[in-house]
Amino acid sequence: MxxxxxxxxxxxxxxxxxxxxxxxxxxxxxxxxxxxxxxxxxxxxxxxxxxxxxxxxxxxxxxxxxxxxxxxxxxxxxxxxxxxxxxxxxxxxxxxxxxxxxxxxxxxxxxxxxPYGSIIATDQTLEEFVPPVKKRLVCWIVSNWNPVHRRVQLYEDLQQHIRINTFGDHFNRHVSKQGYKNIVSSCKFYLSFENSEYKDYITEKLYNVLQLGTVPVVSGPSRQNYENFVPKDAFIHVNDFKSMKDLANYLLFLDLNDDMYRKYFSWRRNFEAKLSxxxxxxxxxxxxxxxxxxxxxxxxxxxxxxxxxx
Structure with missing residues (x-):
């Protein structure tokens, strides 16, 4: 170059x-x-x-x-x-x-x-952010599969209590860049699980999902660490729940309560997600x-x- x-x-x-x-x-x-x-x-x-x-x-x-x-x-x-x-x-x-x-x-x-991304102020305040039409409840796209990773263990536990739409090379369902956007935006919730848990290690797995108008369910550093980067009401943290069954029940509750679900987009009235x-x-x-x-x-x-x- x-x-x-x-x-x-x-x-x-x-x-x-x-x-x-x-x-x-x-x-x-x-x-x-x-x-x-x-x-x-x-x-x-x-x-x-x-x-x-x-x-x-x-x-x-x-x-x-x-x-x-x-x-x-x-x-x-x-x-x-x-x-x-x-x-x-x-x-x-x-x-x-x-x-x-x-x-x-x-x-x-x-x-x-x-950082991998940031939340920046928009030029104008929106009346209300309207997320894309949702056809799926919970989604996860993964290619790098390692059974010792906590994210794999969380997935295997969670999928016993709620249906998870899975994509990616590990599941023999290759996803293109455009396909990734289409899938994520069509899901109410996306599993933004990091492959390792370290201070400030919050990757595009979060910021892409925020950009595409979907609620991320995160696993990585602590909630407090996430809140250093993104609004506390923009995501759901797995550590907020005693079990994956409790998390699944909460996601099912939000699926039936649209007003509660939409509160996870209230930050979009004044801010937007940017990728580095x-x-x-x-x-x-x-x-x-x-x-x-x-x-x-x-x-x-x-x-x-x-x-x-x-």
Whole structure:
């Protein structure tokens, strides 16, 4: 992916050292998408010595670190650790301590925090949000099936008490992008179950469902953690119920009480759900942070901070 023609002398330059998941993205989108000026993103490694920062995606680092920059680091250059995966889905690669200056992840306590999505104010207040027509009660789309995951155990318990419409590769019912939207919007409730439970790890499984006008039933971090990101009356948390039978009974109750069900969309009068775009949004906000923060910084406790290991 080519870089913009040339940086202005005052631009902050960030070198994308490893394309996240080997997928290139537009490098000139910071101003048009996020109104961020003064940032120059490049993938040209010949500019390494001139770059103000180097963005390195964790999941693409080789175990022996051989694909990291081998030249000495310029004194003022910052290395930025990029990761969007939870700790259990992130290999604990040795040798990373004292390599990085900054972090950009979904966590609120990152140097640059870019959650998977956000709830933003709309330009005008709606009289009432009318959800799409519902043809199904509870739905779940899943491809990554692991019987030890809590979400699988919750599903197997819940489906004994209420019918769940299942889709995805695990159920031999492949779903396209458009098919995903059609299915989710047609369901009254969707199981927005995370594959692991960690602080702030609240993914597109929630924000997609909120966007599509369906009530998410969530499993992940605590309700309090979810409420740091989304209105408390926008979702149903499995931990609010003593059993999956109680949860099933509540969903069946809402199915028969339309006024109660619609209260889960009251937040849509003033707000809407927005998805973050990985990794271009992360790169742009990282560049903007480096542009505005010239002080010395270092990330010395990466293993303890992220994995809880010293």
């Amino acid at each position: 080519p870089s913009p023609l040339r940086p202005e002398p005052e631009d902050t330059m960030v070198l994308i050292w490893l394309w996240p998941f080997n997928t290139a993205f537009e490098l000139d989108a910071c101003q048009s998408l996020y109104n961020i000026n003064g940032c120059y993103l490049t993938s040209d490694r010949q500019l390494y010595s001139k770059a103000d920062a180097v963005l390195i995606h964790h999941r693409d680092i080789f175990w022996d670190l051989s694909n990291l920059p081998q030249l000495p680091r310029p004194p003022r250059q910052k290395w930025i650790w990029l990761n969007s995966e939870s700790p259990s889905n992130s290999p604990l690669i040795p040798g990373l301590e004292n390599l990085f200056n900054l972090s950009v992840t979904y966590r609120k306590d990152s140097d640059i925090s870019v 775009y990985f990794p271009v949004e992360h790169a742009c906000y990282a560049c903007d942070y480096v542009r505005r923060n010239k002080q010395y910084q270092t990330l010395t406790n990466l293993y303890e901070w992220y994995w809880g290991k010293s």
